[in-house]
Amino acid sequence: MADRINIDQGRVEEKAGQIRGAAAYLVNVPLTPQDNKTTLPANEKGREAYGRSQERIAALGSLLDQEVKNIRGLGAAFAQFDEMMGQLRGNGNRYPVLSAK
DSSP states (O other), X not given: OGGGOOOOHHHHHHHHHHHXXXXXXXXXXXXXXXXXXXXXXXXXXXXXXXXXXXXXXXXXXXXXXXXXHHHHHHHHHHXXXXXXXXXXXXXXXXXXXXXXX
């Protein structure tokens, strides 16, 4: 079984890098100072909603960063598992094999 498993670490790293690149765009962008100068209640509510949305966008970016770490870690763990399975197979059977004469 271990000889048929193909781990493409390059592709794992490529996909993790793509996710990381997307996460770089998910940052909190505050309003400019002129956007904070108003007395209209509707504008205040709009600013509050914008602030909450920016916080959530930044949180999503942080979660994607964590997923990148998880993907890279899983790729490394899978490669290690595959190596161990190959070594087990090379060690032969665990129990002695009996054959009839």
